[in-house]
Amino acid sequence: QKEVEQNSGPLSVPEGAIASLNCTYSDRGSQSFFWYRQYSGKSPELIMFIYSNGDKEDGRFTAQLNKASQYVSLLIRDSQPSDSATYLCAVVEGGTSYGKLTFGQGTILTVHP
């Protein structure tokens, strides 16, 4: 059973701080990694994806991937109250996967003013 594990939450940070969200995966053949944000009662929306080892930056968001350690993280700089949501890590396995995503259980982030 391929597994994706996220750091247990909830995570609470003050406004303006850096929020760090972590995810590990069990399948070494995994090739694509995604971070989704989900507001309460809403559907998941894609905020970042990463395929290569290293860092990928997009505005206040940075995704980090370390395939040797089977670890992917999301950093949110200058956190805002509007960033308060559940963050879902998702992985696509290697090979002919038809784009199937395996999700972690999610980490609830609260940014307080």
Add this chain to the structure above:
Amino acid sequence: DAGITQSPRHKVTETGTPVTLRCHQTENHRYMYWYRQDPGHGLRLIHYSYGVKDTDKGEVSDGYSVSRSKTEDFLLTLESATSSQTSVYFCAISDRSGTWNTEAFFGQGTRLTVV
């Protein structure tokens, strides 16, 4: 927003009755998926489709069946609903199968309660 519509958005049904959820897309994407979301479990794949009449099972397929007779519609059927199938169901679509560029977009979700 990706053109994905799920119906119904909310449904309450009795144990033992059949239930069908519909996912309709206007994006002409080849790949469609049904996930369920439960507290503590994230999203889990039920079934997926890689083309018209081409479907396969996901991680939690027991008690569910699917059909795809047209590119735009993907139906999820609970043959005989049980309380354990109370959940929020999300449909997702993707136009790419490659592991390097697979981005899935989600519908609004259907909240199903089995009493």
